[in-house]
Amino acid sequence: MSDEMKALNIDDTIYETIVPESNGRKWSPPNERLLDAFIPGTILAVKVEEGQSVKKGDVLLILDAMKMYNEIVAPMPAKIKKIAVEAGNQVVKNQLLVELE
Amino acid sequence: MSVKSSINIFLSKVQNLFKGGGDLALDKQKERGKLNARERVSLILDKDSFMETDLFVEHAATDFGMDSKELAGDGVVTGYGKIDEKPIAIFAQDFTVAGGSLGKAHAAKIVKVMDGASEKKIPLLGINDSGGARIQEGVDSLAGYGEIFYRNTTLSGVVPQLSLILGPCAGGAVYSPALTDFVFVVDKISNMFITGPQVIKTVLGEDISQEELGGAKTHTAITGNAHFFAESETEAFEQIKSLLSFLPINCQEPPPEKASRLPLKPITDDIIPDNRRNAYDVTSVIKGIVDGGDFLQVHERYAKNIVVGFARLDGTTVGIVANQPKFLAGVLDVNASDKAARFIRFCDAFGIRLLTFVDTPGYLPGVDQEHAGVIRHGAKLLYSYSEARVPKITVIMRKAYGGAYIAMCSRHLGANAVIAWPSAEIAVMGAEGAANIVFRKEIASSDDPDATRAEKVKEYEDKFANPYVAASKGYVDGLTKPSKTRETIIRAFEFAGEKDHGNSFRRHGNIPL
Numbered sequence: 001m002s003d004e005m006k007a008l009n010i011d012d013t014i015y016e017t018i019v020p021e022s023n024g025r026k027w028s029p030p031n032e033r034l035l036d037a038f039i040p041g042t043i044l045a046v047k048v049e050e051g052q053s054v055k056k057g058d059v060l061l062i063l064d065a066m067k068m069y070n071e072i073v074a075p076m077p078a079k080i081k082k083i084a085v086e087a088g089n090q091v092v093k094n095q096l097l098v099e100l101e
Numbered sequence: 102m103s104v105k106s107s108i109n110i111f112l113s114k115v116q117n118l119f120k121g122g123g124d125l126a127l128d129k130q131k132e133r134g135k136l137n138a139r140e141r142v143s144l145i146l147d148k149d150s151f152m153e154t155d156l157f158v159e160h161a162a163t164d165f166g167m168d169s170k171e172l173a174g175d176g177v178v179t180g181y182g183k184i185d186e187k188p189i190a191i192f193a194q195d196f197t198v199a200g201g202s203l204g205k206a207h208a209a210k211i212v213k214v215m216d217g218a219s220e221k222k223i224p225l226l227g228i229n230d231s232g233g234a235r236i237q238e239g240v241d242s243l244a245g246y247g248e249i250f251y252r253n254t255t256l257s258g259v260v261p262q263l264s265l266i267l268g269p270c271a272g273g274a275v276y277s278p279a280l281t282d283f284v285f286v287v288d289k290i291s292n293m294f295i296t297g298p299q300v301i302k303t304v305l306g307e308d309i310s311q312e313e314l315g316g317a318k319t320h321t322a323i324t325g326n327a328h329f330f331a332e333s334e335t336e337a338f339e340q341i342k343s344l345l346s347f348l349p350i351n352c353q354e355p356p357p358e359k360a361s362r363l364p365l366k367p368i369t370d371d372i373i374p375d376n377r378r379n380a381y382d383v384t385s386v387i388k389g390i391v392d393g394g395d396f397l398q399v400h401e402r403y404a405k406n407i408v409v410g411f412a413r414l415d416g417t418t419v420g421i422v423a424n425q426p427k428f429l430a431g432v433l434d435v436n437a438s439d440k441a442a443r444f445i446r447f448c449d450a451f452g453i454r455l456l457t458f459v460d461t462p463g464y465l466p467g468v469d470q471e472h473a474g475v476i477r478h479g480a481k482l483l484y485s486y487s488e489a490r491v492p493k494i495t496v497i498m499r500k501a502y503g504g505a506y507i508a509m510c511s512r513h514l515g516a517n518a519v520i521a522w523p524s525a526e527i528a529v530m531g532a533e534g535a536a537n538i539v540f541r542k543e544i545a546s547s548d549d550p551d552a553t554r555a556e557k558v559k560e561y562e563d564k565f566a567n568p569y570v571a572a573s574k575g576y577v578d579g580l581t582k583p584s585k586t587r588e589t590i591i592r593a594f595e596f597a598g599e600k601d602h603g604n605s606f607r608r609h610g611n612i613p614l
Binding site: 008040092 | 305405426430431469502530531532534537
């Protein structure tokens with residue numbers, strides 16, 4: 001962390017102060033067509049193929065994590081655009097699993 | 102057997118037990134740059150004050166080859182002693198004996214001194230250096246942890262509990278220190294985590310070193326699990342002695358009294374910059390007011406936008422909470438609220454009066470903060486100040502805006518006295534922001550919006566950016582110059598009493614967690 005003074009805007013007043021790096025992460029709206037791993041784990045099975053149409057609630061993947069087989073389901077009716085993982089892959093949290101069209 | 106030979110047997114047994122895990126294990130501990138359990142106990146306690154308990158305790162486990170294993174003191178040194186002539190209960194896990202692993206007898210020894218601390222009402226110091234549960238003893242080992250956690254909780258608020266992490270402290274074992282009041286860690290020696298780097302690597306594929314995951318720097322700067330960072334074990338011992346010098350031995354005793362001393366560098370009237378947008382270091386204000394400039398910061402590396410710690414004022418301990426304009430302009434945020442609330446509650450539990458210094462522009466804006474639950478966390482600050490019965494004095498140095506004005510121990514949350522410097526700005530928000538809202542139309546319809554804005558900001562500043570509006574309503578009790586602050590506060594405390602909330606029928610409140 002640098003001890004450099006930076007500008008920090010609070011209620012339209014600009015303060016000269018040290019801003020630690022951990023602060024001020026940018027937030028971007030989540031894209032619900034990109035399905036991420038909500039927990040780190042291993043992909044046990046891929047149940048669908050690219051190009052396939054699925055209904056809301058259809059099981060797309062099985063993610064083995066924390067001693068549980070977690071079903072990754074379609075949040076809405078959609079066509080599978082891309083499957084970013086295959087069975088046996090280890091995934092970290094927030095890693096892209098499936099992209100919907 | 103003659104008395105003489107029985108005494109010789111006794112002495113040779115003691116000599117043997119004092120070797121812990123044996124010469125080889127002791128050498129290994131030394132190679133790791135660590136002191137052993139007995140060295141630690143003797144270095145931290147006053148000379149010859151240690152009274153050991155349960156040196157001869159043996160485990161009774163028989164499974165997995167345990168029946169043939171002799172573990173000196175079952176891997177923990179326990180007893181009572183004195184630090185600066187004040188009594189303390191102490192346990193030190195001995196890593197040289199079966200990795201300091203916790204079995205049934207080991208836990209029972211710790212539980213015995215915890216019960217002793219409870220009966221005698223004296224502080225407890227735990228020195229953690231253990232590989233974790235003794236797997237061979239199975240669920241007995243878990244039971245042992247549970248018994249310790251239970252006592253950590255029932256002792257909470259009765260006697261100060263300190264934890265010194267001098268080695269690994271992993272898995273369930275971390276929760277005993279987590280339940281205590283203050284955790285001390287030493288660089289490159291202390292490690293705390295629920296799951297270690299190896300498990301994280303195999304399960305999750307994430308590579309992280311032990312130090313980065315749960316080392317002393319991590320826990321003092323990132324997680325806030327530890328309060329004091331030391332470069333060496335002996336420095337940590339000194340920190341513990343320094344902390345204890347401020348604390349009462351239990352919640353019914355007053356904090357220790359010392360002779361009153363003037364600050365080394367008393368503050369002058371020009372302590373804060375003229376431009377209210379400029380930062381300064383609030384610790385120089387604190388040190389310029391308290392006895393001898395002697396200020397012990399708690400959580401010094403964590404949530405630096407608020408400063409908390411112990412000092413003495415006219416000889417008696419005072420707990421200090423201060424916004425730190427040097428970092429993040431002194432805003433309140435999730436971590437700062439947690440840090441301050443925990444400190445305030447400790448002080449209140451042990452009858453340590455509170456002194457608050459205010460200079461904050463408000464709560465930190467941002468999605469990050471909102472989503473991290475700044476509402477719930479910020480509420481802890483309001484709760485703990487309101488709940489605190491100890492005498493509370495507040496000094497408003499500069500900015501006290503909006504919700505942060507209320508939260509920083511305002512009169513409304515039960516401050517016995519609120520004192521303002523002439524530079525104080527007590528208002529619903531800063532002049533720029535307020536002018537942009539109140540005079541939105543005038544600014545928008547002006548031929549020269551910038552000039553109009555500047556004019557309106559000035560107008561608002563003149564009217565509200567001062568302590569007199571709040572003082573005219575009795576929200577501020579009085580004003581003082583920075584250079585007169587010390588004597589004003591000392592006098593204010595003289596007339597400040599403890600509160601009686603009158604609701605003793607209540608089991609306990611429900612602080613937002």
